[in-house]
Amino acid sequence: MPRWDVADRHELCVAAPVDRTYQAVRTVDFAASPVARLLFAIRSLPAIARGRRVPPSVTLDDAVGAGFALLSEQPGREIVVGTVGRFWVLVGAARLRVGRDEFASHAAPGTAKAAMSFRVDPVGTERSRVVTETRVLCADVAARRSFLRYWRVIRPGSAIIRRVALGRIKRAAESPY
Numbered sequence: 001m002p003r004w005d006v007a008d009r010h011e012l013c014v015a016a017p018v019d020r021t022y023q024a025v026r027t028v029d030f031a032a033s034p035v036a037r038l039l040f041a042i043r044s045l046p047a048i049a050r051g052r053r054v055p056p057s058v059t060l061d062d063a064v065g066a067g068f069a070l071l072s073e074q075p076g077r078e079i080v081v082g083t084v085g086r087f088w089v090l091v092g093a094a095r096l097r098v099g100r101d102e103f104a105s106h107a108a109p110g111t112a113k114a115a116m117s118f119r120v121d122p123v124g125t126e127r128s129r130v131v132t133e134t135r136v137l138c139a140d141v142a143a144r145r146s147f148l149r150y151w152r153v154i155r156p157g158s159a160i161i162r163r164v165a166l167g168r169i170k171r172a173a174e175s176p177y
Contacts, residue, residue: 001082001115004135005144006151008159011131012166013123016173021128022076022120024172030165031058060118067097071115078119086111086143087136088150112138112147130169132162 014021063081064070072080082103084096098106106113114136121129136151138144 001113001135001137004137005112005147006136007133008155008162009131009133010159010162010166011129012170014128014130014170014173015126016128017126018120018122018128019076021130021169021173024169025079025118025120025130026060028165028168028172029059030161030168032168033164035160035164069098069100069103071100071103076120078117080115080117082113082115084108084111084113086146087114088146107139109140110143112136112143128173130166132166134158134162 014024016024060079060081068081068083070079071082072078082100084098084103084106096108096111103113103115114134116134117132119131119133121131123129136147138147
């Protein structure tokens with residue numbers, strides 16, 4: 001997303017080659033740590049109250065299966081997923097299903113679109129750097145105002161989830177098993 005209202009970026013060096021690190025990016029469960037699971041559960045409370053189940057795992061493939069669009073992938077190097085909706089709405093249809101082609105042009109009033117990327121860069125032959133970035137673009141002033149209020153509350157938790165995910169990616173990629 002070349003334009004955005006909000007961006008959040010985190011990175012971590014890993015003592016593993018790019019291909020192994022990228023495999024960890026694709027397979028790590030973002031909700032496997034107690035802290036991340038708690039934060040996902042808090043965000044899911046309205047859905048739980050309506051009788052919906054919280055997914056047992058949250059991998060990038062799970063996100064795509066749950067309605068995120070696979071926006072781009074350079075296999076072994078970078079993956080970008082995205083979603084559109086009213087993320088600040090706790091009850092009701094907060095996310096809309098859109099495909100990759102619709103994502104770029106989506107600008108329905110009262111909505112925002114979010115893209116999340118994971119990129120693995122080589123740092124020598126046996127080391128790599130994982131960079132995750134989230135960008136959000138709001139369709140109009142009202143959506144921006146609502147999203148920015150929401151973002152002030154959830155940004156710290158979102159950052160914790162990203163840092164925990166990077167740590168899990170590092171452990172998985174560096175694991176001898």
